[in-house]
Amino acid sequence: MDRNRARINPLIRTIGMTRRAIATCHFSTAVVLASMIGGLALTGCGESAEAKAKKQVCSARNDIAKQVNTLQGLVLSSSSAATAKASFEAIGKDVTQIKAAQSKLEPARKQQVEAATRAFVTQVNSIASSLSSNVTPSTALTQFKSALSQLGASYRQTLGPISCE
Numbered sequence: 001m002d003r004n005r006a007r008i009n010p011l012i013r014t015i016g017m018t019r020r021a022i023a024t025c026h027f028s029t030a031v032v033l034a035s036m037i038g039g040l041a042l043t044g045c046g047e048s049a050e051a052k053a054k055k056q057v058c059s060a061r062n063d064i065a066k067q068v069n070t071l072q073g074l075v076l077s078s079s080s081a082a083t084a085k086a087s088f089e090a091i092g093k094d095v096t097q098i099k100a101a102q103s104k105l106e107p108a109r110k111q112q113v114e115a116a117t118r119a120f121v122t123q124v125n126s127i128a129s130s131l132s133s134n135v136t137p138s139t140a141l142t143q144f145k146s147a148l149s150q151l152g153a154s155y156r157q158t159l160g161p162i163s164c165e
Helices: 002-045 049-072 080-102 107-132 137-158
Strands: none
Touching (some): 049 107, 080 107, 107 137
């Protein structure tokens, strides 16, 4: 019996080693796969918060340009008031979106965007207040066209220079 046990013992040791080797191999494979999946997941998440904020600012800036162009192209019609209102509301939302993204930008860009946004909002408020004071029906259209021209100039001076490349 001892002789049989002696023959079986190396086999048991080999099997034990094989089980450990297999277990180690499975564990190593699992670790490698988990690392790869984690790496892919992080890559899939993609952009940094700063890159997302830049995209958000650029998207809002581009929409403001679109809304300003829409306003400047308005002709007097029954739908003009609704179109103008929708464009002004969109500009307001875009400014809010820019302000929300500013804190995530790198410092130099943050400073540029904050200054441009502040200047744009100040100029828009000035334009709006000039429209609401002393407007008569005969001068309303002229004042409105002038205000829209000022709005376009304000955009070009403030938000227009922000690089979105």
